Amino acid sequence: MTKQNVVAPEAVAIPYPPLRVASSTAAPGGGGAAGYPIPRKLLTKLELGGATNGWVESMLASSPTHAKASAAAAVAAAALDGNTSSWTVKHPSALELFDEITKMSKGKRIVMFLDYDGTLSPIVDDPDLAFMSDAMRTAVRNVARCFPTAIVTGRRLDKVYEFVRLAELYYAGSHGMDIKGPVKGPRHAKTKTKAVLFQPASEFLPMIDEVYKALLVKTRSIPGVKVENNKFCASVHFRCVDEKRWSALAEQVRSVLKEYPKLRLTQGRKVLEIRPTIKWDKGKALEFLLESLGFADNEEVFPVYIGDDRTDEDAFKVLRDRGQGFGILVSKYPKETNASYSLQEPSEVMNFLHRLVEWKRSSLKHHSRV
Numbered sequence: 001m002t003k004q005n006v007v008a009p010e011a012v013a014i015p016y017p018p019l020r021v022a023s024s025t026a027a028p029g030g031g032g033a034a035g036y037p038i039p040r041k042l043l044t045k046l047e048l049g050g051a052t053n054g055w056v057e058s059m060l061a062s063s064p065t066h067a068k069a070s071a072a073a074a075v076a077a078a079a080l081d082g083n084t085s086s087w088t089v090k091h092p093s094a095l096e097l098f099d100e101i102t103k104m105s106k107g108k109r110i111v112m113f114l115d116y117d118g119t120l121s122p123i124v125d126d127p128d129l130a131f132m133s134d135a136m137r138t139a140v141r142n143v144a145r146c147f148p149t150a151i152v153t154g155r156r157l158d159k160v161y162e163f164v165r166l167a168e169l170y171y172a173g174s175h176g177m178d179i180k181g182p183v184k185g186p187r188h189a190k191t192k193t194k195a196v197l198f199q200p201a202s203e204f205l206p207m208i209d210e211v212y213k214a215l216l217v218k219t220r221s222i223p224g225v226k227v228e229n230n231k232f233c234a235s236v237h238f239r240c241v242d243e244k245r246w247s248a249l250a251e252q253v254r255s256v257l258k259e260y261p262k263l264r265l266t267q268g269r270k271v272l273e274i275r276p277t278i279k280w281d282k283g284k285a286l287e288f289l290l291e292s293l294g295f296a297d298n299e300e301v302f303p304v305y306i307g308d309d310r311t312d313e314d315a316f317k318v319l320r321d322r323g324q325g326f327g328i329l330v331s332k333y334p335k336e337t338n339a340s341y342s343l344q345e346p347s348e349v350m351n352f353l354h355r356l357v358e359w360k361r362s363s364l365k366h367h368s369r370v
């Protein structure tokens with residue numbers, strides 16, 4: 001594999017292309033965004049050395065089997081209680097500290113960013129069946145009535161829209177590489193257009209399509225594998241692949257990727273994600289959306305990003321670096337994260353959204369009385 005097939009684990013302070021509303025905006029150059037190469041120092045164990053051993057290690061480390069996960073959870077609960085509680089001190093429950101959160105946001109404009117899988121819908125074996133409940137849809141709709149709200153996801157935009165079905169939201173699909181404004185505008189939306197706001201990887205469209213087809217062919221002999229075309233990126237799911245075959249799968253993916261030096265690999269929850277080497281991620285999408293909403297240099301904006309996956313860390317980090325708002329990690333287990341708070345699962349996310357709406361409505365009532 002060439003050195004360009006890399007994961008870029010950390011956001012690098014590279015300026016992204018200027019804000020514009022365009023039907024299709026290609027990042028020039030095709031290396032990093034605007035032609036920036038990804039620095040060598042950012043290579044990780046996942047891709048170094050050209051061998052797939054590192055990939056498999058990383059797949060195992062981040063995706064233990066159910067049996068191992070329960071064993072690990074039991075060990076964590078029994079033996080590492082001290083560590084776990086120190087994690088919850090560092091990343092307390094956003095529900096338990098709800099009052100603290102609303103105090104911090106007082107007088108500021110909350111903007112909500114919501115990941116989809118594992119945040120608004122529970123993780124299931126078949127990605128095509130990751131439906132969102134009606135109750136969750138109502139919670140998101142109500143939140144969007146109070147605050148500008150965006151869904152930021154690795155999925156292709158049309159697919160996530162089929163699941164969410166709320167026209168009043170912003171959507172950033174393909175890990176932020178496909179951004180659209182609301183079709184039906186809530187009062188805070190500046191645009192009511194169907195036009196695409198931003199597609200920084202549009203030149204990669206034919207390449208992703210080609211890679212998707214190649215991955216389908218290469219991996220078809222491996223039972224349980226699922227390849228998904230996410231428009232500006234592709235996903236190879238190994239959730240239903242026997243662990244003994246992970247190494248073979250990694251090898252097949254590597255053999256396809258080595259022909260595409262302009263693509264890189266990242267990893268999510270039991271999924272290998274193939275994406276352009278442009279320096280664009282969920283963090284950049286968050287910044288882009290804040291700018292689109294007119295909050296670029298606004299000290300009074302208070303962005304809240306809720307997500308469960310490694311790819312959400314880019315957005316958590318942006319908020320931490322900006323010192324604005326915060327991230328909430330959805331996880332039952334301690335994980336290294338740039339998020340400030342935690343919620344255990346999508347049902348807690350729903351409660352949190354309900355509480356935000358109640359709080360906003362009661363503060364509006366209070367203000368109309370005084």
Ligand SMILES: O=P(O)(O)OC[C@H]1O[C@H](O[C@H]2O[C@H](CO)[C@@H](O)[C@H](O)[C@H]2O)[C@H](O)[C@@H](O)[C@@H]1O
Binds near residue numbers: 117156
């Ligand atoms: O950014 P997200 O909204 O979290 O999307 C990331 C990936 O999510 C989906 O895969 C994950 O959820 C599936 C359904 O629960 C699950 O089967 C899979 O193991 C998870 O990785 C989606 O299918 C991918 O395309 C997204 O990239």
